[in-house]
Amino acid sequence: MPMMSERAWDEEYDVVVAGSGGGALTGAYTAAREGLSVLVVESTEYFGGTTAYSGGGLWLPGNAALRRAGDDDRPQDARAYYRAVVGERTPRALQDAYLDNGPRLIDYLESDDAFEFRKYPWPDYYGSAPKARGDGRHIMAPSMPAARLGSLRERLRPPLPSDRGEVPLPDELIGGQSLLGRLLLALSRRDGVTMRTAARCEGLLGDGVAVQGALVSTGQGRRRIGARRGVLIASGGFERNQGLRDRYGVPGAARDSMAPQGNQGAAIQAAIEFGADTDLMSEAWWSPGITHPDGRSTFSLWFTGGIFVDVHGERFVNESLPYDRIGRVVLDRLRDGDIRLPFWMVYDDRSGARPPVQSTSVPLGESSDYERAGLWHSAATLGGLADRIGVPGDRLAATVRGFNRMAESGVDTDFRRGEEPYDRFFTGDRSPLVPIEQPPFHAVAFGLSDLGTKGGLCTDPDARVLDVSGAPIQGLYAAGNSMAAVSGTAYPGGGNPIGSSMVFSHLAALHMAQRR
Ligand SMILES: Cc1cc2nc3c(=O)[nH]c(=O)nc-3n(C[C@H](O)[C@H](O)[C@H](O)COP(=O)(O)OP(=O)(O)OC[C@H]3O[C@@H](n4cnc5c(N)ncnc54)[C@H](O)[C@@H]3O)c2cc1C
Secondary structure, eight states, X not given: OOBOOGGGOSEEEEEEEEOOSHHHHHHHHHHHXXXXXEEEEOSSSSBOGGGGGSOOOEEOTTOHHHHHTTOOOOHHHHHHHHHHHHTTSSOHHHHHHHHHHHHHHHHHHHTSTTOOOEXXXXXXXXXXXXXOOTTOXXXXXXXXXXXXXXXXXXXBOOOHHXXXXXXXXXXXXXXXXXXXXXXXXXXXXXXXXEEESSOEXXXXXXXXXXXXXXXXXXXXXXXXXXEEXXXXXXXXXXXXXXXXXXXHTOOSOGGGBOSOTTOOOHHHHHHHHTTBOEEOTTOEEEXXXXXXXXXXXXXXXXXXXXXXXXXXXXXXXXXXXXXXXXXXHHHHHHHHTSOOSSEEEEEOSBTBSSOSEEEXXXXXXXXXXXXXXXXXXXXXXXXXXXXXXXXXXXXXXXXXXXXXXXXXXXXXXXXXXXXXXXXXXXXXXXXXXXXXXXXXXXXXXXXEEEEEEOOEEXXXXXXXXXXXXXXXXXXXXXXXXXXXXXXXXXXOSTTHHHHHHHHHHHHHHHHHHHOO
């Protein structure tokens, strides 16, 4: 365990925050507002992390923004839903801390005019679970002009289409960009806040019992930074580190994860070296991912047609399920050998040859590039299409015939597609069972993508990191994808990742503010 005497600090703050996603900046903001000095260290050249790519949705039941929109959700109903979905996989006290403190966090933030949230209906992801809500429990920060950020804009990680693609930076900040823009503005107005990019937390320093500081590598070398009240690790997961994925048995490939390159897990490893316990280490927030000519598969949703088929030419899932639930079925079928990567979505020509996939995170390029790469195929008959994608033609034709019969009756007796509110969310409440009958027929390749790993450091309801005996490590806190997710192996609703990252970072900072 790294030891450090107080005299050796290069710099000293009350709080050091590793990472700069929505959770980390909420923790930094809370600490500063509670009167603490804060250093934020971000390993890449931009602030924002995966949160900068995100929709910025927050699943925080019962908050003021939902209530203003007339929401009649009750705390006991939200709790019943969360319990039904997450079960006993994570401690009840942790689940309660998330649920109880979401509304308090929104009150806290909205008392500062930098922040505003509005309800954005987005159905809960387990629509058949008790007390699921068809219009969800989901809020977002409204969009704002990028110009409001002034020079801070240059320090904010661009949205995915600009960061990974050629799309120019938009004039309006939406989703995660707006959330982070507001956090950066609010932080810029507070005293005692220092923010650094290209500064990576690589180690934790302490007296053998408590964490007292962090070892941070910068362009100018390694710095020993004292943290009088504590260190908050909110530096995402280790999704972009193939070596750690292999070590912990996380399926899928680092290149198919949606996080920016900086999410390497160095601070999580530092905490493990300090004695922290971990859980859920092979878990991620999963998604089917459309495969691009560069070989990367990206988080995809909003399907307005199509069926997925396995190596036998048969359907294997309700294609309209929330992405994490599809991802979990894909993982099961991969284990059984019923699908191989890529697997295929089959659809007809009613809307043309482009896939019926409205959100691919990274915009689709020219069709010819995908065709040349063997990722998109078309054929006049289903048999011809089956040959191209390597599945039995008679089975594919039988699958499509069966599916078309169900589309006509409106009832998917195989996978119940269309029965939960989320299934119909992207088709304007119409049936998502769109028949496949107009030639030519098409197939598009999919891989397994993830939004980030969700295994990490075990924490208590104050976000204190626990050691292997279950005792809190003094001065060490974790949140977001750096902590073992409060949602366990489930994804209860859009906005859980960032919502829980923000709540636990906020609780960490409040705890540090009270700590002597
Ligand atoms: C397209 C898309 C849409 C999404 N939409 C939503 C949504 O609407 N709602 C939702 O809840 N979730 C959404 N997600 C998922 C969500 O964005 C992430 O799970 C979440 O943002 C992770 O937050 P975090 O605080 O754990 O870390 P991140 O936001 O990933 O931030 C981690 C930061 O820490 C930095 N870092 C890593 N290691 C170190 C270190 N050692 N020292 C210093 N810095 C370090 C990284 O460079 C990174 O900047 C979406 C994801 C994608 C890709």
